[in-house]
Amino acid sequence: MLDQFSEHIATNFSYLKDKKLLIAISGGVDSVVLAELLNELEFDISLAHCNFQLRGADANQDEVFVTEMASRIQIPLFTKRFDTKTIAKAEKLSIQLAARELRYNWFKNLLVDNNLDYIVTGHHADDNLETFLINLSRGTGLNGLTGIPEKNGAIVRPLLPFSRNQIEQYARKQNLSWREDASNAETKYLRNKLRHDVIPALKSINPRFLDTFSTTIHHLQDTQQIVAASLENIKLKVVHSDANGILKLDITELKKLAHSKALLYEILKDYNFTAWDDIYNLLEAQAGKFVVSNSHRILKDRDFLIISPILVEPGNEIYTLHSFPSSIQTASFQLKITKSDNFYPVKESHIIFVDADQLKWPITLRKWQHGDYFYPFGMQGKKKLSKFFKDQKYSLFDKENTWVLISDDKIVWVVNSRFDERFKVTDSTKTILKLELI
Template sequence: MLQQFQHYITTTFSFLKGKKIVLAVSGGIDSMVLMHLLMRSGYTFSVAHCNFQLRDQESDQDEEFVKMTCQEHYIPYFINRFETQKYADLHKKSIQIAARELRYNWFDELMHTNGYDFLLTAHHIDDSAETFLINFTRGTGLEGLMGIPQQNKNILRPLLPFSREEIERYAQENSVSWREDSSNASDKYFRNKIRHHILPILKELNPNFLNSFQQTLIHLQEAQCLVEEASSMVYEDVVEETNDEKRFDLNKLQKLPHKTTYLYQWLKPYGFTAWNDIFDLTEAQSGKQIFSEDYRLLKDRDFLILSKKTEPQNESYEIQEQLKQIDFPINLRLSDQSHIISHSKGTIFVDKLSLKFPLILRKWQEGDYFYPSGMQGKKKVSKYFKDEKFSLIDKEKTWLLCSENEIIWIVNHRADQRFLANEKTQHILKIEVL
């Protein structure tokens, strides 16, 4: 196994030599074998151990075992103790999800703080097969059927070609010590049920199951590459990107023979799970929206608009008379002028004597009205938004500049006729968006 490991790591991860490496070590057989292989292959690395404090003294004994092993071989090590149960209860997550989040958040912090280039974990082909079966059982797309990737950004898995049986045999032949996690024997966890009952049956039915599984993964990965290439080509025609949102043209999307497949491919990185609701959204009324943990997908006429989810905000900001420029919440410049050049969406000229300072910047509220420039009479801001085909997101991003309770300007859109300067105005104030 040593020669196979050395060949795999030098060909697949040839860039590792000379890099700063940290190895995740639980104390179990997989990570201890990987640690042994790396030492025998001449790699220099540090060790990171997580104590989740879920198994009382056993967790502390694992920590002590990893610590003593590192000291014996003069390997730098980091140990972190987590209040995993408390974190899981606070965030309403399962123990497995909580432990995973705590582990990888700490790994990210550790690597960033100490300048590590890569994190190595000891996942192997049996782990990958278990992940495949878990995702398959729960329902997933093509990507969920590709097992565990050999590389995910700066996380590498150099034991992925090897089976649990090969790892156990190596440990026995090379007198590698390890700690047995008692929770691995329990069927309390879904993964353990797959490990103890489903995988053994598949291996019994096909003694060459893991090799067949690896070949299947290769075919699935090739198919995924084709999907991503096709998706990328169509994306450029259907989706318009701005700094803070993506607009999916439904007229173009509806003409595609596999529109739901494309939508799934484009939206899956944003944490959405209610796929039937998303597919129904293409036919829904304007204003309907679906949320993931961090994003919102809004139906707006002929578009689906993807944007970061934001909390409703009712704050307002004062602009004192002596201020010449503000940078938050938007960039505005105010300057005295001797004459009017020309009004535009982004620049207005107002009668300074008609203003009551401090001016107020705020979001629109139900019942707001103004007197649009170039029109007779007043108009509700909500009606103006509707006539101008503002999306819900557009409304939320729009600021109103006010003098006391009266609107001076729907910023970057339309001024109020009552405050605009004219040829008789003695004190002209220019207000512009930068």
């Protein structure tokens, strides 16, 4: 296996040769063999071991084993203990997800603090198959069927072509010791159930199942590259982004495509949506219908589907300014008010100039409310904001994110849109204020 591994590294991971590598080591056979192989090939390696304190004495014995191993092969070792259950409860995460986030966040910090280059994990071909089946059982797109990537940012996985059986055979041949996690034998977790019940049945049907699966994964990965390139070309026609990063999908262009549902999935899959049938139905729904994920909303607005992040900023937040120059920082923007020696007409909606003498301090910034009205600059008479929004074809998201600047119960500015005629700069203005949205 050493020769095969060496050839695999030279062909696919040549960039690692002069790098400083951090090996994630649990004490299990895969990470132990990974460390031994890289050490044998004289890579610059360090070890990192997490003790999640979930398995009592067994977890502590794993830590002792890894410490002794690092001492034996004279490799630097980093260890850390986590109160995983407490953290998972506080963050409202599953134990597995909390452990994963704690592990990789710590690894990434180690890279920065110790000037290391890559995190190396012991994921192998059987792990890849298990992940594929988990994604398949839960429902997924093409991305979920392409397996574990060999490289993902600073994380590399050079053991992916090798099976668990190959790794264990190498360990026995080299008289290596390793730790067995007793929880891996339990079938209450989906991964373990697949490992002990489903995959052996598949291998009994086809003894070369793991090899044929690896071939299939490579075909799917190649297909994914073709799809990704095609998707980027389609996005140029369908997807638009405004200055605030809000995405708008052109429904007319979407409907021209033979596989509009597949395209919608590919565009939206990273926004945590799960109610896909509801999303597909938005194409034919009335304006105003929307679907919510835990981080975003997608709204049907006339000829577009609009994707917007869900802001955590309270809708009743009010900010107060007592004088100028000053600024307000909300969760999504900054408003600056400064004195200006010059006045010039601006076309940008994020900058206005007003007559300072028309303001009564303090002035406030708040979300718009039903019943609000103002005197739009350049127009005759007053207009309710609700009517202004309708005329300007504001979407539901636009309305929800509209702020107004208030002086003496009068709207000075519908922020980032139109200011009030009563506060405009005139020939008699003595002090000019510049209001700028950043």
